[in-house]
Amino acid sequence: MGKAAAASRWRGASVIPGFGLTFGITLVWLGLIVLIPLTTIFLRAAGLGWDGFVAVGLSPRAMAAYRLSFGAAAAAAAINAVFGLLIAWILARYEFPGKKLVDAVVDLPFALPTAVAGIALVSLYANNGWIGSLLVPLGIKVAYTSLGVVIALVFIGLPFIVRTVQPVLADLGGDVEEAAATLGATRWQTFSRVIFPAIAPALLTGFALAFARGVGEYGSVIFISGNMPYRTEIAPLLIATQLEQFDYPGATAIACVMLVASFSMLLLVNVLQAWRAKRGTR
Amino acid sequence: MGYGNRTAGVALALVIAASGVVSGCSSPSGGSKDGKSVELLNVSYDPTRELYKQVNAAFAADWQKKTGQAVTFKMSHGGSGKQSRAVIDGLGADVVTLALAYDVDAIAQRAKLLPATWETRLPDNSAPYTSTIVLLVRKGNPKGIRDWADLVKPGVQVITPNPKTSGGARWNFLAAWGYGKKAGGGSDAAAQAYVTKLFQHVPVLDSGARGATTTFTERGLGDVLIAWENEALLSEKELGKGKFDIVVPSVSVLAEPSVAVVDANAKKHGTEKVAEAYLKFLYTPEGQDIAAKNYYRPRDAGVLAGYAAVFPKVETLTIRDFGGWAAAQKRFFDDGGVFDTIYAGPKR
Numbered sequence: 001m002g003k004a005a006a007a008s009r010w011r012g013a014s015v016i017p018g019f020g021l022t023f024g025i026t027l028v029w030l031g032l033i034v035l036i037p038l039t040t041i042f043l044r045a046a047g048l049g050w051d052g053f054v055a056v057g058l059s060p061r062a063m064a065a066y067r068l069s070f071g072a073a074a075a076a077a078a079i080n081a082v083f084g085l086l087i088a089w090i091l092a093r094y095e096f097p098g099k100k101l102v103d104a105v106v107d108l109p110f111a112l113p114t115a116v117a118g119i120a121l122v123s124l125y126a127n128n129g130w131i132g133s134l135l136v137p138l139g140i141k142v143a144y145t146s147l148g149v150v151i152a153l154v155f156i157g158l159p160f161i162v163r164t165v166q167p168v169l170a171d172l173g174g175d176v177e178e179a180a181a182t183l184g185a186t187r188w189q190t191f192s193r194v195i196f197p198a199i200a201p202a203l204l205t206g207f208a209l210a211f212a213r214g215v216g217e218y219g220s221v222i223f224i225s226g227n228m229p230y231r232t233e234i235a236p237l238l239i240a241t242q243l244e245q246f247d248y249p250g251a252t253a254i255a256c257v258m259l260v261a262s263f264s265m266l267l268l269v270n271v272l273q274a275w276r277a278k279r280g281t282r
Numbered sequence: 283m284g285y286g287n288r289t290a291g292v293a294l295a296l297v298i299a300a301s302g303v304v305s306g307c308s309s310p311s312g313g314s315k316d317g318k319s320v321e322l323l324n325v326s327y328d329p330t331r332e333l334y335k336q337v338n339a340a341f342a343a344d345w346q347k348k349t350g351q352a353v354t355f356k357m358s359h360g361g362s363g364k365q366s367r368a369v370i371d372g373l374g375a376d377v378v379t380l381a382l383a384y385d386v387d388a389i390a391q392r393a394k395l396l397p398a399t400w401e402t403r404l405p406d407n408s409a410p411y412t413s414t415i416v417l418l419v420r421k422g423n424p425k426g427i428r429d430w431a432d433l434v435k436p437g438v439q440v441i442t443p444n445p446k447t448s449g450g451a452r453w454n455f456l457a458a459w460g461y462g463k464k465a466g467g468g469s470d471a472a473a474q475a476y477v478t479k480l481f482q483h484v485p486v487l488d489s490g491a492r493g494a495t496t497t498f499t500e501r502g503l504g505d506v507l508i509a510w511e512n513e514a515l516l517s518e519k520e521l522g523k524g525k526f527d528i529v530v531p532s533v534s535v536l537a538e539p540s541v542a543v544v545d546a547n548a549k550k551h552g553t554e555k556v557a558e559a560y561l562k563f564l565y566t567p568e569g570q571d572i573a574a575k576n577y578y579r580p581r582d583a584g585v586l587a588g589y590a591a592v593f594p595k596v597e598t599l600t601i602r603d604f605g606g607w608a609a610a611q612k613r614f615f616d617d618g619g620v621f622d623t624i625y626a627g628p629k630r
Contacts, residue, residue, distance in 0.1 A: 056617070061622075061625075122501065123500065123501070126501040126502070126503065127501075127502070128502040129501075143501075144485060144486045144503075222489050222493075223493065226485065226486040226487065227444055227447075227487040228486070228487055228625075229487075229622075229625035230625060237447070240447055241444070241446040243363070243364075243367060244361075244364075244446060244447050245611070246363075246367070246388050247617070250617065
């Protein structure tokens with residue numbers, strides 16, 4: 001067996017020739033845009049030494065901030081998974097007047113500067129805001145609490161779920177459901193055995209994207225969170241406070257922890273997805 | 283194998299060429315070849331938009347008259363610390379007009395774009411106008427706030443931004459510290475006890491001064507806003523007419539926003555002369571009057587006299603009383619400093 005044959009096996013077949021060229025561009029591009037900038041973060045943090053890194057990057061205050069950032073992002077992504085799926089379902093399965101408008105509205109959180117979102121949300125949910133003033137008598141405080149952080153992240157994460165799930169649902173078509181029904185499946189069985197497995201990978205991708213976006217979100221959150229140390233302080237704000245004292249290594253130490261945590265979780269989601277896909281084809 | 287290498291090489295060459303094009307496109311600010319026009323970039327902090335809009339127009343007219351040269355301005359506004367980092371990282375400011383000397387010091391120390399002695403190059407520590415820290419309360423002062431001591435009474439909520447992220451908030455903190463120290467007979471322990479108690483009355487730490495003002499004026503949160511006098515006057519007179527009162531405390535600090543020519547950049551752009559004249563213009567009666575109109579206290583006693591009704595007399599400490607910015611920053615605001623000890627973590 002020749003070297004070429006072995007190589008072509010892992011390269012796989014493609015209608016567009018030129019693996020060498022495209023692969024080269026891909027590597028250079030990823031290197032310039034993603035890897036080199038991220039590597040400098042690690043290099044800068046390395047200047048701190050291990051003890052210095054732990055003192056800043058793993059301080060109790062930083063840990064509290066990671067807990068909030070990752071916890072709120074996960075909660076928001078989970079909420080979005082449910083309601084985003086619902087919205088995607090409505091958009092993929094029904095025709096109704098103003099559908100185009102609703103479809104466009106879904107993308108607004110993408111287009112809006114996040115600070116605008118933060119200001120809008122806090123004016124709604126503050127104790128004297130439209131929604132806030134209704135919730136206060138019930139003893140629910142949103143603005144300046146971790147609940148406020150979750151709401152801001154729900155807002156900015158919504159499009160990810162809808163936009164990943166909607167095309168899959170549209171592709172799936174009503175005929176699959178009809179086929180299931182003719183075979184005697186109940187509605188719940190149709191959903192849980194036929195539809196859900198088909199959209200699960202897309203839903204998981206959307207969840208991962210919304211989660212990753214939430215972890216890194218800064219602009220909208222700092223307006224609604226109240227920024228109280230140990231309670232409502234998000235990790236990106238902690239990075240900003242380090243920079244404010246011109247402590248670049250300190251800032252990069254926190255950034256490193258976030259980067260490693262985010263990357264591990266995204267990797268985990270990818271592995272889960274690969275595992276699902278493999279099980280699905282069997 | 284050779285094929286792959288070659289194409290990767292081509293791709294790399296393309297990328298390098300592209301990046302060359304990008305950097306070649308950035309237009310340097312500065313003087314034109316014929317010397318008829320010149321452009322200045324003033325990197326400033328957030329609440330100076332109106333001030334410099336007026337200063338720029340007045341200076342441009344004055345400079346045109348004197349030299350026949352037309353000056354145009356580019357302004358950049360943002361958080362003071364953020365702006366300082368942008369200049370360190372290469373934003374080509376001809377002059378900086380920032381909220382505190384510490385942020386200009388950082389440019390001098392870290393990027394060496396101007397000498398460390400910059401503060402002595404212009405009168406009054408290179409701070410042509412000043413402000414002070416006052417207390418903004420709701421109309422009629424329902425909680426009866428007269429001085430710093432009233433801020434720590436039960437049921438009083440205080441709004442102030444986070445000194446870790448806001449240059450302006452550091453002045454607020456120092457003013458409170460100054461009061462605590464004086465009230466406690468000059469004891470640092472008393473001062474620390476006072477500010478610790480004070481921050482227990484702070485429900486929200488906005489990241490910037492404008493955000494804190496919005497929280498207080500628009501969101502209706504809190505009973506008192508610790509604010510720069512110019513921001514408080516703006517809120518009282520323009521944002522919420524008749525909705526707020528200003529309380530001048532017994533002790534405050536003299537907030538000195540600093541201005542400086544960024545020598546290395548100005549030299550590169552050929553704008554040294556006009557940049558220096560621009561900052562000196564701030565000290566002229568005309569420049570001082572514009573500052574006063576924008577609620578900054580002018581240094582010029584003559585101009586100040588004309589605005590006596592706007593700026594009441596107040597006993598102020600200066601940053602020198604705290605050993606200068608480098609010492610104050612280290613002691614109070616850096617990691618592990620006094621401010622951090624206020625938030626000692628969740629109760630276990």
